[in-house]
Amino acid sequence: MASGIKDKVAILGMGCSRFGERWDVGSEHLLNEAFGEALADAGIERKQIGAAWLGSCADGVNVGNSAIPLSTALRLEGIPVSRVENMCATGTEALRGAAYAVASGAVDIALAIGVEKLKDTGYGGLPVVFKGTFNDLWMPYSSAPAGFAQMAAGYRAKYGISKDDLKRAIGRVSWKSHQNGAKNEKAHLRKAVSMETILNAPMIAEPLGVFDCCGVSDGAACAIVTTPEIARALKGSGNPLVTIKALQLSASAGREWSTTSWDGSYVQNTRNAAKAAYAEAGIKNPREELSALEVHDCFSITELVTMEDLGVSDAGQAWRDILDGVFDADGKIPCQIDGGLKCFGHPIGASGLRMVYEHYLQMHGRAGARQLKNPQLGLSHNLGGVPYNGVCAISIVGLEGR
Amino acid sequence: MSPVPSTGIKSFGAYIPRHRMSRAAIAEAHAWALPSLKGLGKGEKAMCSWDEDVITLAVEAARDCLRGFDRNSVTMLDLASTTAPYADLQNAVVVASALRMPTSAACADLCGSTRAGLAALARAGSAGDRLVIGADKRVAKPGSIQEMQYGSGAAALLMGEGDDLLARMLGSESVSVPFVDHFRQKDQTYDYTWEERWVRDEGVGKIVPPAVTKLLKRIGRSAEEVKYFGYSGGPVGSDKLVAKALGIAPESLLPDLQGKAGDTGTAQSLLQLVSALEQAQPGDVIVIAAFASGCEVVAFEMLRKPSDTGRRGLTGSLARGIPETAYLKMLSHDGAIDLEWGMRAERDSKTALTELYRSADQILGFCGGRCERCGTVQFPRLPACVNCGAVDAQVPYEFSDLQGKVMTYTADWLMYTPSPPLYVGMVDFDIGARLLMEMVDVGPQGIDVGTPMEMVFRIKERDSRRHFDRYFWKATPSA
Numbered sequence: 001m002a003s004g005i006k007d008k009v010a011i012l013g014m015g016c017s018r019f020g021e022r023w024d025v026g027s028e029h030l031l032n033e034a035f036g037e038a039l040a041d042a043g044i045e046r047k048q049i050g051a052a053w054l055g056s057c058a059d060g061v062n063v064g065n066s067a068i069p070l071s072t073a074l075r076l077e078g079i080p081v082s083r084v085e086n087m088c089a090t091g092t093e094a095l096r097g098a099a100y101a102v103a104s105g106a107v108d109i110a111l112a113i114g115v116e117k118l119k120d121t122g123y124g125g126l127p128v129v130f131k132g133t134f135n136d137l138w139m140p141y142s143s144a145p146a147g148f149a150q151m152a153a154g155y156r157a158k159y160g161i162s163k164d165d166l167k168r169a170i171g172r173v174s175w176k177s178h179q180n181g182a183k184n185e186k187a188h189l190r191k192a193v194s195m196e197t198i199l200n201a202p203m204i205a206e207p208l209g210v211f212d213c214c215g216v217s218d219g220a221a222c223a224i225v226t227t228p229e230i231a232r233a234l235k236g237s238g239n240p241l242v243t244i245k246a247l248q249l250s251a252s253a254g255r256e257w258s259t260t261s262w263d264g265s266y267v268q269n270t271r272n273a274a275k276a277a278y279a280e281a282g283i284k285n286p287r288e289e290l291s292a293l294e295v296h297d298c299f300s301i302t303e304l305v306t307m308e309d310l311g312v313s314d315a316g317q318a319w320r321d322i323l324d325g326v327f328d329a330d331g332k333i334p335c336q337i338d339g340g341l342k343c344f345g346h347p348i349g350a351s352g353l354r355m356v357y358e359h360y361l362q363m364h365g366r367a368g369a370r371q372l373k374n375p376q377l378g379l380s381h382n383l384g385g386v387p388y389n390g391v392c393a394i395s396i397v398g399l400e401g402r
Numbered sequence: 403m404s405p406v407p408s409t410g411i412k413s414f415g416a417y418i419p420r421h422r423m424s425r426a427a428i429a430e431a432h433a434w435a436l437p438s439l440k441g442l443g444k445g446e447k448a449m450c451s452w453d454e455d456v457i458t459l460a461v462e463a464a465r466d467c468l469r470g471f472d473r474n475s476v477t478m479l480d481l482a483s484t485t486a487p488y489a490d491l492q493n494a495v496v497v498a499s500a501l502r503m504p505t506s507a508a509c510a511d512l513c514g515s516t517r518a519g520l521a522a523l524a525r526a527g528s529a530g531d532r533l534v535i536g537a538d539k540r541v542a543k544p545g546s547i548q549e550m551q552y553g554s555g556a557a558a559l560l561m562g563e564g565d566d567l568l569a570r571m572l573g574s575e576s577v578s579v580p581f582v583d584h585f586r587q588k589d590q591t592y593d594y595t596w597e598e599r600w601v602r603d604e605g606v607g608k609i610v611p612p613a614v615t616k617l618l619k620r621i622g623r624s625a626e627e628v629k630y631f632g633y634s635g636g637p638v639g640s641d642k643l644v645a646k647a648l649g650i651a652p653e654s655l656l657p658d659l660q661g662k663a664g665d666t667g668t669a670q671s672l673l674q675l676v677s678a679l680e681q682a683q684p685g686d687v688i689v690i691a692a693f694a695s696g697c698e699v700v701a702f703e704m705l706r707k708p709s710d711t712g713r714r715g716l717t718g719s720l721a722r723g724i725p726e727t728a729y730l731k732m733l734s735h736d737g738a739i740d741l742e743w744g745m746r747a748e749r750d751s752k753t754a755l756t757e758l759y760r761s762a763d764q765i766l767g768f769c770g771g772r773c774e775r776c777g778t779v780q781f782p783r784l785p786a787c788v789n790c791g792a793v794d795a796q797v798p799y800e801f802s803d804l805q806g807k808v809m810t811y812t813a814d815w816l817m818y819t820p821s822p823p824l825y826v827g828m829v830d831f832d833i834g835a836r837l838l839m840e841m842v843d844v845g846p847q848g849i850d851v852g853t854p855m856e857m858v859f860r861i862k863e864r865d866s867r868r869h870f871d872r873y874f875w876k877a878t879p880s881a
Contacts, residue, residue, distance in 0.1 A: 122745050123744065123745045123746060125746075133754040133757040134757055134761060136751075136753065136863075137758060137872060137874060138765060138781075138874050140824075140826045140838060140839060141817065142812075142817045142826040143814050143817040145812075145814065145816055150810035150812050150828065153810045153811055153812065154809065154810045156851075157851040203813075203815055204814075204815055205813065205815060205816060253788070254780075254788040255788055257828065257836060257837070258782075258835070258837070259780065259834075260834055260835070260836050263809075264851075388828070388838070
């Protein structure tokens with residue numbers, strides 16, 4: 001009988017490159033930048049890595065296919081190296097591979113690393129991705145913003161919220177993230193922005209304007225994981241260990257977009273993964289128990305509905321909670337304390353790991369100007385695809401024993 | 403009196419593209435070089451959206467025609483056009499697939515002249531009903547008179563025998579002479595036209611009235627008995643001269659659509675016939691003439707008024723216009739200018755022809771599935787039911803005539819589309835199915851959650867490298 005992942009895997013070290021328009025480097029350097037920091041943080045040598053998982057999404061843009069780009073960049077010779085991809089949930093996918101390898105006893109120390117070099121496309125926004133020869137024939141190809149903007153229409157219609165109120169609420173989401181990102185040296189965007197600028201920005205996909213959409217960035221983030229026993233042996237038993245409390249994934253199978261059961265106002269996969277993650281982590285009241293949230297704010301509307309899907313806001317109330325500052329840095333449950341996808345950036349394969357990185361730093365008291373008081377449990381929410389056809393990956397990390 | 407053929411018209415339909423370009427806007431654009439165009443700058447002309455072509459126009463006219471009729475009774479499909487997209491790929495077969503015609507229906511493309519549609523009516527059919535469609539997507543050289551006068555559209559007639567005819571064919575006349583008033587060779591974009599005065603005086607005036615007179619004599623009717631007279635193909639205004647020469651009353655002239663849709667080429671004579679069928683009373687005589695390389699003339703006698711099938715017809719088509727004033731938009735859709743759409747437009751739209759053939763009933767015919775185990779109607783029809791997972795348990799279910807509503811939507815300004823913004827969203831069908839669809843012809847009133855939608859057949863992507871366009875269905879606000 002499966003017993004879940006809680007407290008079976010500890011994070012030995014983490015690293016994260018500076019995210020942004022890294023014209024100066026390609027993915028090879030980004031991988032080394034993140035890995036070098038993680039190795040030093042873990043206090044181990046490269047040859048102690050027993051297996052590695054590379055998460056990278058747009059293999060046609062820079063990285064190339066298979067796991068070879070990772071083994072070559074980091075000179076991981078002759079060890080198991082796997083390539084994983086699950087659209088924007090890729091980062092958490094890489095963490096799952098490494099964590100399960102360690103928890104199964106197959107590997108002592110494993111590496112999960114995500115990278116993306118999107119600024120080789122030549123234009124802003126995500127590159128158009130191939131969806132299959134059959135889907136080519138019927139699926140409308142719209143942009144990523146359009147996929148999520150539809151949820152604004154659905155949410156607004158379901159709860160009878162005016163277009164103006166919703167626009168203000170989603171604008172407030174981005175405003176808050178910009179306030180946080182300004183305190184993060186590694187973030188892509190580090191300037192606060194006024195609500196007026198946000199609300200009057202050019203339209204991308206109605207009602208999402210420029211500031212409702214995260215940009216694309218280059219970057220890499222990684223985690224080195226091991227068993228709590230090995231971690232204690234390497235680091236000494238005096239230091240607090242950050243362990244993985246839950247790792248859950250939920251993927252669509254067609255119901256949301258081929259039947260009329262979904263009402264357009266939430267993400268079913270987030271609800272599925274959150275429920276399973278809370279059970280795995282033993283969390284009964286997320287709004288009270290979680291210290292901080294890092295969610296997939298590819299678009300401001302996504303973060304809004306995610307608050308309800310994670311159960312930290314009541315149905316139809318997230319927009320009010322947001323306007324009331326519940327998720328601000330000094331609010332009841334800070335969200336995107338590191339700036340989120342919106343400001344830290346969104347190199348696709350790295351994002352899920354970057355979220356864990358912030359929780360990890362917070363729990364080790366290393367978050368500098370962003371430091372929260374006594375963080376114990378951090379949830380990362382990583383969403384690939386679109387609300388009605390995608391993958392949600394949720395990881396919860398926390399202090400061991402919590 | 404000569405024997406009268408027993409074939410006639412069972413049903414009819416029409417489609418005019420909804421986008422209507424202001425002729426004043428065209429004239430204004432050319433005012434710096436050709437100020438005389440201002441004289442023609444009244445009213446509108448119908449312009450195709452980027453995703454419309456002869457095949458899609460034909461499908462919409464045919465759907466209109468076939469409301470209430472069993473497609474399985476159609477044994478022939480003739481598609482007449484001078485602007486069909488393919489020189490070697492049977493355009494009529496693509497149309498037939500979208501209409502879900504039986505594969506045994508004989509399909510033919512008739513091309514080379516704007517009179518081809520009318521000529522097709524006059525040709526004998528085999529046993530069973532015959533669908534005749536005339537459609538043209540006309541482009542004209544910027545600054546030409548034709549740019550002001552040409553339009554796009556399609557008309558469809560269901561021909562057959564039996565007791566339920568709307569109108570019976572009285573007879574036809576054909577004159578074939580090498581009078582070249584205009585021409586366009588295969589790989590050329592624009593027509594080349596000769597002087598209007600010569601065309602009118604030497605061509606129209608000397609060819610059309612004698613042909614009509616000859617036909618009327620053969621079928622034993624006089625000019626005074628012609629209640630509705632349609633004439634097309636010659637210079638604008640020459641219809642009045644022909645009517646006068648024949649002694650046909652000016653009130654009997656069917657509209658030349660100038661200032662409304664324009665001269666729709668191969669569709670024009672059939673649209674005039676549709677116009678007559680919408681108005682005529684039993685006993686009325688209808689004569690339609692098409693001038694091109696000589697002329698074709700066909701005469702009908704109305705037998706009974708058409709029943710109400712919810713038909714759009716010409717009247718309904720003309721009524722649903724969306725005003726356009728951006729002249730460059732028309733040039734862009736026509737392919738006359740190539741805008742810098744940016745790197746996003748570089749995406750390769752290659753179609754796997756193997757997959758297209760495997761999925762033709764789903765993609766062209768818009769047939770999803772209904773699960774026999776749980777009853778769920780769904781699109782696409784994948785091996786396993788989306789609701790209960792039963793494998794290979796679905797029967798085909800037709801989607802094209804379903805009504806639906808917008809469940810979610812957005813206007814996407816980021817994605818490459820030849821006509822920004824790209825409207826996309828979930829359509830919930832009244833039957834309980836759902837599909838993510840592109841939404842087109844969203845007029846100035848816009849759409850919102852709950853807007854009623856119906857289905858239309860359009861080009862999905864154009865492969866600009868290999869020149870193969872793929873088609874699928876899109877949603878549009880219901881009439």
